[in-house]
Amino acid sequence: MPKTARPKVIVSRRLPQAVETRMAELFDVELNFDDTPFDQARLIDAVRRADVFVPTVTDHVDAAVLAEAGEKLKLIANFGVGIDHIDLHAAREKNIVVTNTPGVLTDDTADMVMALILSVPRRIAEGEKIIREGSWAGWSPTGMLGHRITGKRLGIIGMGRIGQAVATRARGFGLAVHYHNRERLPASVEAGLEATWWPTLEAMLTRVDIVSINCPHTPETHHLINDKALRLMQRHVYLINTARGEIVDEAALAAALSRRGIAGAGLDVFEHEPKIHPDLLNLPNVVLVPHMGSATFEGRQAMGDKVIANIQVWKDGHRPPDQVLEGWV
Template sequence: MSKPQPLVIVTRRLPEPVETRMRELFSVQFNESDQPFARAELVAAMRSADVFVPTITDRIDASILAEAGPQLRLIANFGNGVDHIDVEAASARGITVTNTPGVLTDDTADMTMALMLAVIRRLPEGARIIPNEEPWTGWSPTWMLGRRITGKRLGIVGMGRIGQALAVRARAFGLSINYHNRRRLPVDTENALEATYWSSLDRMLARMDIISIHCPHTPATYHLLSARRLKLMKRDAVIVNTARGEIIDETALIAMLEADELSGAGLDVFQHHPAVNPRLLRLAKANKVVLLPHMGSATLEGRIDMGEKVMVNIRAFLDGHKPPNRILPSML
């Protein structure tokens, strides 16, 4: 009698080409409702799965991992960030964790640039004018004035793949590139990007016209942009976040926007995702902030590439090899 195929459980629907290929390769169970699993559903899935494929909407903490069945040996995350998975607890139970790095770099950098322009040039506000019930009366010299982006100073917090991809795009718009990172980039990379390194985040924040967040969410970066640090920013500065909501003290940011102590903000992520603070919604209606529903990486090509990486990691693991995108606690 042939040995039964390992069961792969996926917590959300994936693009059709990915699901089709997964069905060809594995014994796979999809979440047909595409609604985030409740805790009881996560526990049930992890008790029966040999390979578990979660997404950012699934919080896999130590208490849930403690309920996992002995057959579960791989969590193949569909996504780059793993802050929703207790990697240390998984490792202690002998469960390998993988992710899908590198495939969303250009998509996220594109959306960051778009969000930056949307805030500075007031694009969402302008886009609502013509569909409005009130008739548009036409152009005038002082109406809907945004600001020129060329010549402004951009400060990038976190100069990994996405931060560097944003730097390339921002240079094409005539922005001055500045960055703060845990480690300084090689001189050749700095020169290619025409980027200036700031060892002090505080000093960089105080001098920039635009701040863009691109570091991962870890215990060390929780509220990295604290109330104190946000207060260092210039009154006419703009902040954009397409990384993780927890990196900014959202309450402090809201208070500054309400008090006109910042020019504006563009947010694709929120501290209590998917919940959005009602004060942010009021600010959006007042055209003081642009809010997006976590769209930074939302391209069909990117999602398919993510699925390919998930399948490569699963195949390598089931074939007895080290998965190419394994995440270790020491890496976080």
């Protein structure tokens, strides 16, 4: 495609208005004004017609979809950090570049982790429900007792950008930071975070009071938190997941919570979004929020800016700054 040509860009969901407007100025863009998620037929139509496709986490750009891609499609500029919904191997086989939007959601997601860490032990959602139902009878010395988090041990699974941002915040709340990662952090980083590394997940799970999942979803991390892992945790443990729902076996989690095998959970993501395991909906010791860890005006704008930058750099004939390699995790 000539460098002066305006590439055909198809966007699968509504984006912030300023992002859509800038795309319209720069590219031949096709927007999704009604924000209806693409089904497979619309995904196939998009990859057949576009030079650049801009999907989100709700779009399963798998091998079957990419098999239908036209010769024009050369870039998938994902609106989001996680790319487990895109078949990177199939994209590479078709010589399609894939980009994402790393770095801009770190603080927002880490803030959500801390919000859930505070909400579940302190029973904030339960208390709010009592107020709205009109069943609060007033303050009492034994009413709505929860647990303080100061002095507790936080176990972080995945110590990348978000995991380290969580660790920084956790230290401010008096939590002792533990972590499990495929590779140990440099000693200087570990010292700065006052973090204790565990070479195996099993060893860490038996020793901490709160578990925060901050790793990507990959074949290796699918159902990483299963019945076996949940049974390693002590009964007073709280589980927090703001990463990907598929990392947790939701049925096993619901069973563990029901039998009080663990004390509670705070979930921002779910295994079969937007469906949620029905048992979780009826449990008082779970805080459920609708995948909003990155949902800030600032974060969404920054994501859009990165998508535009990746498309523009690619259009100009250069390697996009956020190109994802097949082995990305």
